[in-house]
Amino acid sequence: MSEVAPKIAVLVFPGSNDDRDAAWALTALGAESRIVWHAERELPEVDAVVLPGGFSYGDYLRCGAIARFSPAMRAVSSFAAEGGLVLGICNGFQILCEAGLLPGVLRLNASLEFVCADVPVVVERADTPFTSRCEPGQELTIPVKHGEGCYHASADLEHEQIVFRYARGENPNGSEQDIAGVMNVDGNVLGLMPHPEHAVDPLLGSGDGALVLASLVDAARERLYARA
Amino acid sequence: MRATVLVRPKAGILDPQGKAVESSLRQLGFAVGEARVGRVIDLDVEASTAEEARGAIERMCEGLLANPLIESYEIEVGK
Numbered sequence: 001m002s003e004v005a006p007k008i009a010v011l012v013f014p015g016s017n018d019d020r021d022a023a024w025a026l027t028a029l030g031a032e033s034r035i036v037w038h039a040e041r042e043l044p045e046v047d048a049v050v051l052p053g054g055f056s057y058g059d060y061l062r063c064g065a066i067a068r069f070s071p072a073m074r075a076v077s078s079f080a081a082e083g084g085l086v087l088g089i090c091n092g093f094q095i096l097c098e099a100g101l102l103p104g105v106l107r108l109n110a111s112l113e114f115v116c117a118d119v120p121v122v123v124e125r126a127d128t129p130f131t132s133r134c135e136p137g138q139e140l141t142i143p144v145k146h147g148e149g150c151y152h153a154s155a156d157l158e159h160e161q162i163v164f165r166y167a168r169g170e171n172p173n174g175s176e177q178d179i180a181g182v183m184n185v186d187g188n189v190l191g192l193m194p195h196p197e198h199a200v201d202p203l204l205g206s207g208d209g210a211l212v213l214a215s216l217v218d219a220a221r222e223r224l225y226a227r228a
Numbered sequence: 229m230r231a232t233v234l235v236r237p238k239a240g241i242l243d244p245q246g247k248a249v250e251s252s253l254r255q256l257g258f259a260v261g262e263a264r265v266g267r268v269i270d271l272d273v274e275a276s277t278a279e280e281a282r283g284a285i286e287r288m289c290e291g292l293l294a295n296p297l298i299e300s301y302e303i304e305v306g307k
């Protein structure tokens with residue numbers, strides 16, 4: 001039986017630059033991607049939302065600080081409040097933190113240098129809608145490319161919210177507790193600095209990111225069935 | 229009404245820019261202790277009194293200009 005393709009929105013802000021890669025990867029993994037411009041006040045009927053990487057609004061003031069006021073972000077907040085699945089990658093993670101949908105904030109890398117490298121990322125939790133295809137403790141190779149990825153946790157961050165960490169000794173940006181990705185308490189919103197959409201084909205160095213995005217596609221499909 | 233907002237990294241928050249400035253100043257031979265780098269925002273605010281302007285700017289700081297998790301702010305309302 002051929003599986004039904006869940007619909008996943010990929011938001012585009014002025015300055016986003018990984019939107020097409022994310023849409024391509026999601027499509028390759030069995031979803032139907034819907035590109036949504038930031039000025040849209042409503043989301044189309046979708047089963048998940050991805051906020052892609054890039055430099056929304058030129059990263060002016062603080063990364064993600066301006067994008068969070070986009071009309072589409074209000075719709076994303078409502079979608080998340082109703083339990084909708086939201087994944088933020090890199091700049092998307094920064095936006096989710098500034099919007100208060102995720103705890104903490106991302107700051108200038110401790111090295112002050114832009115980092116672009118494949119990094120080993122450890123899956124701390126494999127029981128989330130974003131990691132169900134991974135094994136607990138599994139080490140994934142996924143690229144990072146950012147200047148502001150140093151995660152500063154808020155005091156209320158629970159240990160259970162940490163989904164990804166950089167492998168010991170491989171922290172590329174000075175993040176507290178080697179944190180690479182966190183989710184909200186309800187477990188339906190996740191943000192991470194590494195780019196799974198840039199690691200879906202072994203030909204390009206690693207296919208490990210596909211485990212993350214395919215988990216999301218699986219979870220989105222479950223939502224679709226539940227809606228039907 | 230002219231106003232200036234000073235946004236600073238909170239005490240105890242790692243400030244890599246400040247560290248870089250600090251070590252560069254030392255390399256130039258200046259005897260400096262700690263350097264911290266923040267941000268200055270000059271504003272022209274429509275308000276009839278300084279208090280009104282200050283209240284509006286406080287809301288701007290809480291909503292956008294500063295991230296309370298890592299930054300503190302100081303408001304100076306011009307005469």
